[in-house]
Amino acid sequence: MLAQAQFALATTGGTIENATTGLWRLSHRGHSLIQVTSGSRGTAMAVAVNRRLTRIGLLTGGTLVGFFAGVGVVGTILANAAVAVGGYSAVAVTLSSNVGMLAGLAAGALAGRAAWQAAARQTQESVLTALERMRAVAETEPGDLSSNSDQEDG
Helix, strand or coil, X not given: CHHHHHHHCXXXXXXXXXXXXXXXXEEECCCEEEEEEEECCEEEEEEEECCHHHHHHHHHHHHHHHHHHHHHHHHHHHHHHHHHHHCCCHHHHHHHHHHHHHHHHHHHHHHHHHHHHHHHHHHHXXXXXXXXXXXXXXXXXXXXXXXXXXXXXX
């Protein structure tokens, strides 16, 4: 069951531990935890995935890229347009740069949020696939997993 979940989550490595009778865990460097509990009442499965760093990276990265693109590209375009229309003015150039910066920040934040939502959806689909694969194994394996000695390593 743990191997099926590991495959669905594309998790390589990790350690399998048999914490107590009927309880198996597969953890991977604090990023994911897969747990199977089996006893007289049946088998329960749980999967937890930590994508905090992915979220921070996508939101921060999108905002930073938007900031630099806004200042460098949008600000320059607006400044050139202001100079072409009304002649050179320090106020117009500064205002154009600030507007470009704010537009870039907003666009970058929205792009980072959209990227995070897509990554979160993909993670959710992977977790559901992992649970489904684990359930399929549980339904095909005869007997109680906690008393089956050849499956003690998960």
